[in-house]
Amino acid sequence: MKVSTNDSRRYRQLTLDNGLRVLLAQDESSQLSAAALTVNVGHFDDPNHREGMAHFLEHMLFLGTEAQPESGAFSRFVSQHGGHSNAWTGSEHSSYFFDIQASALFDGLAQFSQLFTTPLLSQKDTKKERKAIDAEFKMKIKDDSRRIYQVHKETINPLHPFAKFSVGNQDTLSDKEGNIATEIRAFFEQHYQAQWMTLVVCGPQSLDELAHCVTTHFSAIRGSKQRKAAIAVPLYRPEDLRQLIHIEPRKPMQKLIVSFALPNKRDNYKRKLTNFLAHLIGYEGEGSLYSILKSQGWINALSAGGGVSGSNFKDFNISIALTDEGIDYYEDIVEMVFEYLALIRLHPDQLPRLYRDKQKLLDIAFDNQEPPRLLDWVCGLSNNMHHFSPADYIYGDYVMAGFETDEFAELLSYFNANNMRLTLIHPNVAVSQQAKWYQTPYQVEKLEQDWLDTLNAITTPLDHMRLPSTNPYLNDDNPLLSVESRNKNPHLLHDQPGFQFWFKQDSKFRVAKGHFYLEIDSVEAIKSHQHIAMTRLFADLFMDSVAEQFYPAELAGLNYHLTSHQGGLTLHTSGLSASQMQLIESLVQAMLSMPICPKRFAEYKKQLVRHWKAHNQNKPVGELFSLLGARLMPWNPTPNTLADALKSTTYNEFVRFREAFFKRVHIKAFLHGNWQQQHGVALKEKLQYDFANAQILEDLSRPLEVPLQSEQQIVEHGASDDAFVRYYQAQHEAPDEKIRFMCLNQLLSQDYFETLRTEKQLGYLVGSGYAPFNTRAGVAFYIQSPRFSANQLLAEHDAFVDEFMAKLSHCSTGQWLHHKQALHTLVAEKDKNLRLRSQRLWLAISHGHDFTMQKQLVKALERLSLSDMLQFAQRLFSEQQPVITFLCQHAPK
Numbered sequence: 001m002k003v004s005t006n007d008s009r010r011y012r013q014l015t016l017d018n019g020l021r022v023l024l025a026q027d028e029s030s031q032l033s034a035a036a037l038t039v040n041v042g043h044f045d046d047p048n049h050r051e052g053m054a055h056f057l058e059h060m061l062f063l064g065t066e067a068q069p070e071s072g073a074f075s076r077f078v079s080q081h082g083g084h085s086n087a088w089t090g091s092e093h094s095s096y097f098f099d100i101q102a103s104a105l106f107d108g109l110a111q112f113s114q115l116f117t118t119p120l121l122s123q124k125d126t127k128k129e130r131k132a133i134d135a136e137f138k139m140k141i142k143d144d145s146r147r148i149y150q151v152h153k154e155t156i157n158p159l160h161p162f163a164k165f166s167v168g169n170q171d172t173l174s175d176k177e178g179n180i181a182t183e184i185r186a187f188f189e190q191h192y193q194a195q196w197m198t199l200v201v202c203g204p205q206s207l208d209e210l211a212h213c214v215t216t217h218f219s220a221i222r223g224s225k226q227r228k229a230a231i232a233v234p235l236y237r238p239e240d241l242r243q244l245i246h247i248e249p250r251k252p253m254q255k256l257i258v259s260f261a262l263p264n265k266r267d268n269y270k271r272k273l274t275n276f277l278a279h280l281i282g283y284e285g286e287g288s289l290y291s292i293l294k295s296q297g298w299i300n301a302l303s304a305g306g307g308v309s310g311s312n313f314k315d316f317n318i319s320i321a322l323t324d325e326g327i328d329y330y331e332d333i334v335e336m337v338f339e340y341l342a343l344i345r346l347h348p349d350q351l352p353r354l355y356r357d358k359q360k361l362l363d364i365a366f367d368n369q370e371p372p373r374l375l376d377w378v379c380g381l382s383n384n385m386h387h388f389s390p391a392d393y394i395y396g397d398y399v400m401a402g403f404e405t406d407e408f409a410e411l412l413s414y415f416n417a418n419n420m421r422l423t424l425i426h427p428n429v430a431v432s433q434q435a436k437w438y439q440t441p442y443q444v445e446k447l448e449q450d451w452l453d454t455l456n457a458i459t460t461p462l463d464h465m466r467l468p469s470t471n472p473y474l475n476d477d478n479p480l481l482s483v484e485s486r487n488k489n490p491h492l493l494h495d496q497p498g499f500q501f502w503f504k505q506d507s508k509f510r511v512a513k514g515h516f517y518l519e520i521d522s523v524e525a526i527k528s529h530q531h532i533a534m535t536r537l538f539a540d541l542f543m544d545s546v547a548e549q550f551y552p553a554e555l556a557g558l559n560y561h562l563t564s565h566q567g568g569l570t571l572h573t574s575g576l577s578a579s580q581m582q583l584i585e586s587l588v589q590a591m592l593s594m595p596i597c598p599k600r601f602a603e604y605k606k607q608l609v610r611h612w613k614a615h616n617q618n619k620p621v622g623e624l625f626s627l628l629g630a631r632l633m634p635w636n637p638t639p640n641t642l643a644d645a646l647k648s649t650t651y652n653e654f655v656r657f658r659e660a661f662f663k664r665v666h667i668k669a670f671l672h673g674n675w676q677q678q679h680g681v682a683l684k685e686k687l688q689y690d691f692a693n694a695q696i697l698e699d700l701s702r703p704l705e706v707p708l709q710s711e712q713q714i715v716e717h718g719a720s721d722d723a724f725v726r727y728y729q730a731q732h733e734a735p736d737e738k739i740r741f742m743c744l745n746q747l748l749s750q751d752y753f754e755t756l757r758t759e760k761q762l763g764y765l766v767g768s769g770y771a772p773f774n775t776r777a778g779v780a781f782y783i784q785s786p787r788f789s790a791n792q793l794l795a796e797h798d799a800f801v802d803e804f805m806a807k808l809s810h811c812s813t814g815q816w817l818h819h820k821q822a823l824h825t826l827v828a829e830k831d832k833n834l835r836l837r838s839q840r841l842w843l844a845i846s847h848g849h850d851f852t853m854q855k856q857l858v859k860a861l862e863r864l865s866l867s868d869m870l871q872f873a874q875r876l877f878s879e880q881q882p883v884i885t886f887l888c889q890h891a892p893k
Contacts, residue, residue, distance in 0.1 A: 001013065001390060001391055001392075001393055001394060001395075002391060002392065002394065002395040003394055003395075004366050004367055004368075004369050004394070005367045006367060006368060006369060006370070006510075006511060007369075007394075008027075008029075009025045009026060009027045009202070010025070010026040010207060011023065011024065011025050011026075011207075012024045012207045012210075012211065013390060014211060014214075014215075016194065016214075016215060016218060016219050016223075017219060017223075018194035018195070018218075018219055018221055018222065018223030019193075019194045019195030019196075019197075019223040019224075019225075020194040020195070020197050020198075020199060020218055020219075020221060020223065021197070021198045021199070021385060022198075022199045022200075022201070022211075022214055022218075023198070023199070023200045023201075023381060023382075023385060023393060024200075024201055024202075024207050024210045024211060024214070025200070025201070025202040025203075025378075026202075026203070026204065026205065026206060026207050026210070027202055027203065027204060027371075027374075028204050029204070029830075030102065030202070030203065030204050030374060030832075031101070031102055031204075031825055031828075031829060031830065032082070032083070032099050032100065032101065032102060032203075032374055032825065032829070033099065033100055033101075033102045033104075033105035033108075033201070033202060033203030033204070033205070033374075034097070034098065034099035034100070034201075034202050034203070034374045034375045034377075034378045035097065035098060035105075035108070035109060035112060035199065035200065035201045035202075035378060036095060036096065036097035036199070036200050036375075036378040036379045036381070036382040037095070037096050037097070037112070037116065037197055037198070037199045037200075037382060038093055038094070038095040038096075038197065038198050038379075038382040038383050038385070038386060039093065039094050039095075039191070039192055039196055039197045040092060040093055040196040040197070040228055040386060041054060041092070041093070041094055041191040041192065041196065042054050042089055042090045042091045042092045042093050042094055042166075043055060043089060043090070043091055043161075043164055043166035044091050044092050044161035044162070044164065044231070044310070045092075045161075045187075045191055046161075046164055046166075047183075047187070048164075050172065050173070050180075050183060050187075051164050051165040051166070051168055051172045052133060052165065052166065052167055052168015052169065052172050052173055053168065053173070053183070053184070053187050054089050054094060054187075054191075055089040055133065055166065055167055055168050056126075056129070056130070056133055056168055056173055056180075056184065057121075057184055057187055057188055058087050058088070058089045058094055058096075059129045059132060059133065060119065060121050060125060060126070060129055060184055061087075061096070061115045061116075061119050061121075062074060062075055062085075062087070062115070063119075063120065063121075063122070063125040063129060063758070064119070064120040064122065064125070065111070065114035065115060065117075065118050065119055065120060066114070066118040066120065067111075067114055067118065068111055068114065069120060071125060071754070071758060071759065072750075072754040072758055073111070074098075074111045074112065074114075074115065075750060075754070076750050076751070076754065077104075077107070077108065077111060078098045078099075078100050078108060079749070079750035079822075080750070080818055080819065080822055081100045081101045081103075081104040081108070081818075081821075081822050081825075082100065082101045082821070082822035082823065082824075082825035082826050083098055083099045083100035083101065083104075083108070083822075084098065084099055084375065085097065085098035086098075089166075091161075091162065091166070091308075091310055092310055092311060093383065093386060095379060095382060095383060096112075096115065097375060097378060097379045097382075098112060098375070099374055099375040101821070101822065101825045102203050102204050102205070105201075105203050105205065105213075106205075106209075106213050109201065109213050109214065109217055109218075110213075110217050112217075113217035113218050113220065113221070116192055116197075116218075116221050117220045117221055117222075119188065121181055121184050121185050121188065122181060123179045123181040125181075126175075126179065126180050126181045126184065128758070128759065128761050129758075130170060130173050130174075130180075131170070131761040131787075132757065132758070132761060132764060133167070133168050133169065133170075133173060134169045134170040134173075135761070135763050135764035135785070135786055135787070136167065136764045137167045137168065137169040137437075138169075138720075138721075138764075138786045139721070139763075139764050139765065139784070139786070140167070141437075141438055141439075142250055142617075142719065144249045144250055144251055144253060146438055147247075147249070147250070147435065147438040147439075147440040148247055148249070148423075148425065148440065150165075150435040150436065150437055150438045150440055151245060151247050151423075151435050151440050151442045152308070152423075153165075154435055154436065155240060155243065155245055155421075155444060156235050156236055156240050157233055157234060157235060157236060157237050157240060159233045160231070160233050160234065160235050160313075161231065162235055162308070162310065162313070165436070165437055169437075189222070192221075192222075193221075193222055193223050193224055193226065194218075194221040194222065194223030195223050195224065195225070195226070196228055197221065198382045198383075198385035198386060199214065199218060199382065200378040200381045200382040200385070201213075201214060201378070202374060202377070202378050230311065230312065231310070231311055231312045234312070234313070235261065235310075235312070235313035236261050236313075236421075240421075241261065241418065241419055241420065241421060242417070242418060242420065242421070242446060242447045242449075242452060243421050243422070243444055243445065243446060243447065244421075244422045244423075244424065244444070244445040244446075244447050245421065245422065245423045245424070245442060245443070245444050245445075246424050246425075246426075246429040246430070246431065246442060246443040246444075246445070247423060247424070247425045247429065247440060247441070247442045248425075248426075248427060248429050248431055248440070248441040248442065249425055249426075249427065250617070251614040251617060252427065252610040252611070252613075252614055253425050253426070253427075254321065254322040254323070254324070254326070254327055254425065254426045254427075255319060255320065255321055255322060255423075255424075255425040255426075256319075256320045256322055256326075256330050256333060256334075256422065256423070256424055256425075257317050257318070257319050257320070257422070257423040257424075257425075258317070258318040258320070258334055258337055258420065258422060259307060259315050259316065259317045259318075259420065259421045259422070259423065260315070260316045260414055260415050260419055260420055261313070261314075261315060261316075261414065261419055261421075262274070262313075262314040262315070262316050262411075262414050263312070263313070263314065264309055264310065264311065264312060264313055264314040266387075269387065269388060269392075269396055269397075269399070270392075270399055270400075270401040271400065271401050271402065271403070271404060271407065272399070272400050273403075273404070273407055273408050273411050274305065274314070274316065274411065275305060275358075276354075276355055276358055276400075276403075276408075277304075277305070277316075277344070277408075277411060277412075278304040278305025278316070279304075279305075279354075279358055279468075279555075280344055280354070280467065280468065281304035281305075281318060281337075281340065281341075281344075282302065282303055282304035282305065283467075283468045283551070284302075284547055284548055284551040285466075285468060285469070285548055285551045285552060286466060286548060287464055287465055287466025287467075288465075288466065288468075288548075288551075289302065289336060289337065289340040289465070290302040290548075291548050292336065292462065292464065292465065293320070293326075293333060293336060294548075296329075297323060297325055297326070297599060297603075298322065298323055298325060298326035298329050298332075298333060299320050299321060299322055299323060299326050299333070300321040300322070300323060300544075300603065300604075300607065301320070301321040302318070302319070302320050302321070303318075303319050304316075304317070304318045304319075305317070306319060316414075316415075318337060320333060322426070323603055324606075327424075327426050330422075330424055331451070334422065334455065335454075335455065335458065336462070338417070338455045338456075338458040339458055339460070339461045339462050339465065340461060340465055341412070341415055341458075342458050342459050342460055342461045343461035343465045343466075343467065344412070344467070345412060345459075346459075346461065347467060348405060348408075348409075350467055351403060351405075351408065352403045354467065354468055355400070355402075355403040356403075357468075357470075357471055357474060357555075358400065358555075359400040360474065361474070361555065361556065361557055362398045362399075362400055363398070364478065364557060364576065365398060365557055366395065366398040368511045368512055368513055368576070370509065370511060370513075370832075370833030370834055370835060371832045371833050372832075372833070373832070374832070381393060381394070384396055384397070416455075416456050417447075417451075417452035417453075417455035417456045418452055418456070420447075420452075420455075422447065429441075429442075429443065430443060431443045468552075468555070469552075471552045471555055471556050472552060473552055473553050473555075473556035473558060473579040473582070473583070474556050474579075477578060478512045478576050478577065478578040478579075479512065479578075480510060480511075480512050480674060481505075481577075481674055481675065481676055482676075483505060483507045484505060484676050484677060485505055485507070485677070486507045487504060487505075488851075489504070489841070489851040490502040490503060490504040490670060490672065490841055490845065490849075490851075491503060491504070493677070493680050493681060493684050494684050494688070496696075497696060497698060498665070498666045498667065498696030498697050498698065498699075499666075499667045499688070499691075499696060500667070500668045500669070500845075501669045501670075501671075501680070501683075501684040501687065502668075502669065502670040502671070502845055502849075503670075503671050503672070503675075503677060503680035503684075504670075504671075504672045504841065505672075505673075505674075505675060505676060505677070506672060506673050506674060506834055506837075508831075508834075508837070509833060509834040509837070510674075511674065511834055512576060512577055512578070512674050513574070513575060513576055513577055513673055513674060513834055514574070514575075514577040514580055514671070514672060514673020514674050514675055514834075515572070515573070515574045515670075515671075515672050515673055515834070515835065515838035515842075516571075516572070516573045516574075516580065516584055516669070516670070516671050516672075516683075517570065517571070517572050517668075517669065517670045517838075517842045517845075517846075518570065518571040518572075518584075518588070518667070518668075518669045518687075519565070519568065519569075519570050519667065519668040519669070519846055520568045520569045520570075520571075520662075520665050520666075520667055521567045521568035521665065521666040521667075521697065521699065521700040522567070522568050522569075522661045522662070522664060522665050522666075522697075523664055523697065523700070524657060524660045524661040524664070525564075525567055525568045525569075525661065526566075526567055526635050526700070528645070529637050529641055529642065529644075529645035530645040530646065530649060531657065532564075532635065532637060532642065532645070533608075533642040533643075533645045533646035533649070534646065534649060534653075534654055534657045535564045535568065535569065535661075536564040536608070536642070537601075537604060537605060537608055537646060537649075537654070538564075538569070538654075538657075538658060538661070539562045539563055539564045539569060540604050540608060541596065541600060541601065541604050542562045542590070542591060542594065543561070543562060544600060544604060545590070545594050545595075545596075545597070545600065546587070546590050546594065549586075549590070550583065550586070550587070553579070553583050556575075556576065556579060557575045557576045558573065558574070558575035558576060558579060558580060558583050559573065559574045559575050560572070560573045560574075560583065560587055562587075562591065566633060566635035566636055566702045566774075567635060567700040567702060568665075568666075568700070569591075571587060571588070571591065573587065574835070574838075577673050577674035577675055581679065581682075581683060584683065585683075585686055588686075588687065588690050589690070592662055592690060596651075596654065596655060596658065598651050601651050601654060602651070605646060605649065608643075608646060609643045609646055609647050611639075612639035612640065612642050612643035612646075613639070613640065613643045615639035615640075617718070617719075619719070619784075620717045620719050620721050620722070620723035620784055620888040620890075621723045621725065621765055621782050621783075621784045621888075623715070623717060623888065624715070624723060624724070624725040624782070624886040624888055625725055625780075625782075626638045626639060627713070627715065627886050628725055628727055628780070628884060628886060629773065631705060631711075631884065632704060632705050632727075632729070632773045632774075632884075633702070633703070633704060633705070633773055633774055634703050634705065635702060635703065662691075662694055663693075663694055663695060664694065664695040664696075664697050665691060665694045665695075665696070665697060666696065666697040666698065666699050666700060667687070667691060667696075668845060668846060669683075669684070669687060670838075670841065670842050670845050671683060672834075672837075672838045672841060672842075673834060673838070702774050703774075704773060704774040704776055706729065706776075707729065707882045707884060708882055709882050710881075710882050710883045710884070710885070711882075711883075711884050711885070712884075712885040712886075712887065713885070713886050713887070714790075714886075714887045714888075714889060715886065715887070715888050715889075716888075716889055716890070716891040717888045717889070717890055717891060718890070718891055719890060720786060720890050721763070721784050721785060721786050721888075721890060722784070722785055722788065722789050722790040722793065722887075722888060722889055722890060723765075723782065723783060723784040723785070723790060723793070723887075723888040724782065724783060724790050724793050724794050724797070724885060724886065724887045724888065725780060725781070725782045725885070725886045726780070726781045726782075726794070726797065726883060726884070726885045726886075727771065727778055727779075727780045727781075727883065727884045727885075728741075728778055728779050728780075728876055728877075728881065728883055729773075729776060729777075729778045729882070729884070730776050730777035730778055733775060733776055733777070735853065735856040735857050735859075735860040736860045736863070736864075737777055738772075738777040738857060738860070739823075739827070739857050739860040739861050739864060740864065740868075740869065740872045741770055741777040741778060741779050742770050742777075742823060742826075742827065742857075742861075743819070743820070743823055743861070743864060743869060744779055744869075744872070744873060744876070745768060745769060745770045745779055746819055746822060746823045746826075747804075747808065747819055747869075748768060748804050749767070749768045749769070751800075751804065752766070752767065752768045752781070752800060753766055753767055753768075755800055755803075756783060756796060756797070756800060760796065762783050762785050762787075762788055762793060762796055763783055763784050763785030763786065763787070763788070763793075764784070765782065765783065765784035766782070766783045766784075767781075767782060768780065768781045768782075775847050781797055783796075783797065784888075789889070790887040790888060790889050791887070794885070794887065801877050804873075805873060805874070805877060808869070808870055808873055809870060811866060813866070816866040816869075820861060820864070823861060824858065824861055827854065827857050827858055827861060828854070828858050840854075
């Protein structure tokens, strides 16, 4: 099995006697362990009369086993040992996963295996969990992605399993004749067989120990020699192609999807010719399809290569975000797509070189990959095991085995108009049909054959169309530089009022990468709500204006983003270190001097206002959190406030704002990674030169409101759900106070979910979380429900708090130490990669450069006693403690 040169883990593959394929990984540096099991069953396997069955079973497996019959016992065990557990159901696969303190892995695996050997699947639990499924369905019923997806399901071959309703609801999962628990058991026994499963386990334990544990517990999963039946029907019949589908969205959206139907061959991943074609069509540099359409004023964005895929089908989508004007020219846009395809066909001699560029980038990325979050990593690998050969379980996403002219020509043969579907999503469409389940308005038209013949006859590209050129950011060698210093923390290369430049050479992770942060605060950014809105608009316009210029940098593994923060702008770049200096200098110059196009200003202003107006339209809890953020942070107004402030802003006002923004600034910068001090000094001097004419300000202190008495606000919402958010704020910013809030969340978060979501079925969105605002700690509770009023939800919350306090007063010393150890694992967790360390150090710099906060929190946790925690909780939940509550009630119709 091929692994990265930067990967120090040890691996072992094995197949149990029951057919379960296993990948074990030993990571001696990890304090956590993790496991993921993926089974080749999904909603495609739902019985026709039981749509949503696979999804329902996924929920039911967490509701107790013969050895642990209490509902949610496994999730609670994982949470108490500093971990997380979850699952998802897809079209043909379902995945279950958890991470946990390394010391608890073997007990966790024992319980995890029982989900697949002896689940209860009890009748009493089906009634409650059916409500959870129904609440999940209703919560998403106004979600545009689900609504559009349903139209896709209704416009394909109805005999293909893709056409099934995947989520399920109260009706499809009703008891009908007898209780559905019997059917769930039969579905489980039919489909959850070991030969269709893959398991990945990673921890610091030895491979022999991991193998023994897995063999002991997972050999009991029932297996057979039965093979998974292949899907025998095509996704599209001839009559399902050559269609134009109009869809009316709920939120403002204008999109054209040009889709081509492809076969899906198992070994396609090795050459990645489809990915390579997506790279060519999605190119954003000079002469690209994106660049030409954008210059016409017809589009805002273009992406290629996405689309639904499965074991016997794959859609290749070219997704185009349209301007208002672009809607009227969608046919011209489609013709330009075919003209760009003609360009690709005309230049087969250039394709091997471009393929090698892409291949080189993936090889560099593979050898410089950093350890991701352990839970995400094992999930990805267990899924990879269903799609890649054993040698490529890790390398499969990176391998490019070579360009094949004949194979590429065969791929291009599918890109003809008779194999095409168009989807046009916009608000003003005339509709004649309504999709089942989600009531999506839509209309289907047959495309005129004359026009399709015209498209197929296109053999000449436009004169100014170009394929990608040689990438200037790929020319540099990218060596690992020798370590000059092993300083634990960043140090100041320059410190004067209003300008700080921090530097740290990485000596830990040793990858040829780096991160750069530049924070620019300006009083212009906070003068008014309009100025706050214009700051956010500037960030969007900047990203739009430089997209074409710096697209080659993105292709070369460099990333950049300009975002607004309270008080100004933050530029962040990352990726390979050798070419990043050139990128940083060019980006800063562009930020200071780029021309602002009036047409793009008008377009992005309009789009941003629409986005803000539609924000949280279907999510009451989201709106309540927006209100909470605005209440506590004056420089963070609600989306509606920003939309109203920006609406009347003129182009000339914006130009004056941009000029004034950079005249008075406060700057913090941080360079971290595969650089030596000379590189930091050179960049520092360049920034000093760039901002030499700016007046330097003192640091802007981000304000935070501290309510002195309890507040409650009721808002009405157009959605059908009610909701509440309740927030408890820390009294001060000391580490002891922060750790108490973290510990409180550790003690109650899993029980809060299990009691109010799983047991009482108040709604699908139920939770609590540690929620700091501007470094001040706090904890937030929220519930959104389609069945209960906001006041009823709040009453249930209060009842839970009373029960929690009673339990806490009787908490044993052993239980208390258990929770402390679980929190210690989370708080003391070491940075797993350069990205996480850069984020942590930058957070410290931007909030006052206290690099010892993690140590202070660990010491505060060690000092914390059960009696301290009980006193804290009694104070926090007392009537004297100021608390902020937002209630959302659906507006009467």
